[in-house]
Amino acid sequence: MKVFRGIPNAEARSPCALAIGNFDGVHRGHQALLANVRAAATRLGLDAAVMTFEPHPREFFAQLAGTPSRAPTRIANLRDKLQSLAKAGADRVIVEHFSTHFAALSPQEFIEKILVQGLHVKWLMVGEDFRYGARRAGDIAMLVEAGARYGFQVETLPAVMNGAVRISSSEVRSALLEGNFSHAAELLGHPYTISGHVVHGQKLGRSIGFPTLNLRVAHKHPALAGIFVVQVHGLAERPLPGVASIGVRPTVDDSGRVLLETHVFDYAEHSYGKLIRVEFLKKLRDEEKFIDLPTLTAAIAQDAEQARAYFGQSTGAAITATDRI
Structure with a gap:
């Protein structure tokens, strides 16, 4: 697996199937999404790529607002996250520096500069609640429309459940905070x-x-x-x-x-x-x-x-x- 700090240079770019997210903890919900990306990449003859962010966007905005205590706790360090992404079959991971400039990209700029020109996306999977661009103005409908225009397919993954509980990084954090390691293991899969x-x-x-x-x-x-x-x-x-x-x-x-x-x-x-x-x-x-x-x-x-x-x-x-x- 290749790891890039930011968008790869032109020589390192190739068409890909892509997943986007923070992937903190790479829990079973993330794993289901990544399995779909791996399968699509194999089926279409593409690289399986993942874009994640450092720092966590919520951490960035908490620091910007002068309220660092409101930043989310971290489940995993970057090493553990990358190891989990490699285990899930990623061919390359883009660790994008989440900055003022990146946060200011409009939804259209994100699609054109990041997805199309930067990563050459041909197949994209995100969660049902995925938002992007300045003020989280971009939604799934805009992605689907852009995909038809630029030539990439968009798929969404419904919430993955553990019984009646939606598997999420927030749920993992709660389990760890409570010291409930058996529940955390159920959500993480390990x-x-x-x-x-x-x-x-x-x-x-x-x-x-x-x-x-x-x-x-x-x-x-x-x-x-x-x-x-x-x-x-x-x-x-x-x-x-x-x-x-x-x-x-x-x-x-x-x-x-x-x-x-x-x-x-x-x-x-x-x-x-x-x-x-x-x-x-x-x-x-x-x-x-x-x-x-x-x-x-x-x-x-x-x-x-x-x-x-x-x-x-x-x-x-x-x-x-x-x-x-």
């Missing part, structure tokens, strides 16, 4: 995970007997915050049990940077630079600011004890890895 490369940290966890594997969280509003029972993929043949914290670490850091810290039980191998996936199983509590380091250490010990109980383990000796925090 357990919820966050991936990343292990990075160096302050070495604080190691000094108090709870060394951690640290992953940077690029976006400021992740869908999760708090302390969780997890298992980690990518360190051994089988996933390894642990306890994780995702948040801004208010007791020891005032930078506001979001970090995912995972304490893996009874694991002492070198890990810096490794690409791992942290799978979330149960929420234990919200993130808290403690009065001092001993109080924080006691809380971490209790979290670890609860996580070990979840896995049916007895409390083990502290890990003494030298390459983790």
Whole structure:
């Protein structure tokens, strides 16, 4: 799969079947849409292409309005999104920078400059509620009319349901916020995970007997915050049990940077630079600011004890890895 930051140059363009959307989480509704695009691309001899946006348009407008707290929480980082799109059969992904200029395109400019001239679309599938162009003025009827004029077919996908619930990114976010990981997995079609490369940290966890594997969280509003029972993929043949914290670490850091810290039980191998996936199983509590380091250490010990109980383990000796925090 090829990934382009913005519209590909002329040499990299070829006719395509296209899906457009934010695809946050690439849930089962997204997967159904992408399966249709893949099938159409194969049938018509086209590339299967996906256009997505960075930042999320709602995040962009929240920042523009000076209300960043109204930005939607992010289900997936860009790496995980791209991996899911590749798994769904995309040949190329256009990650379009959502900017003031892009947001100001009229519906007609979006069709002509982006779909026709920029991407050479021959077959297009979007959700039934798809809107585009400045002030979301473009609708499906305008797309169908433009398709007849410019030579591309437009298809829409009805809502995909999970029982009586419409599968959507908002529904996934709600499930994660509630710590309902079984419901989130039903909507996503797989357990919820966050991936990343292990990075160096302050070495604080190691000094108090709870060394951690640290992953940077690029976006400021992740869908999760708090302390969780997890298992980690990518360190051994089988996933390894642990306890994780995702948040801004208010007791020891005032930078506001979001970090995912995972304490893996009874694991002492070198890990810096490794690409791992942290799978979330149960929420234990919200993130808290403690009065001092001993109080924080006691809380971490209790979290670890609860996580070990979840896995049916007895409390083990502290890990003494030298390459983790």
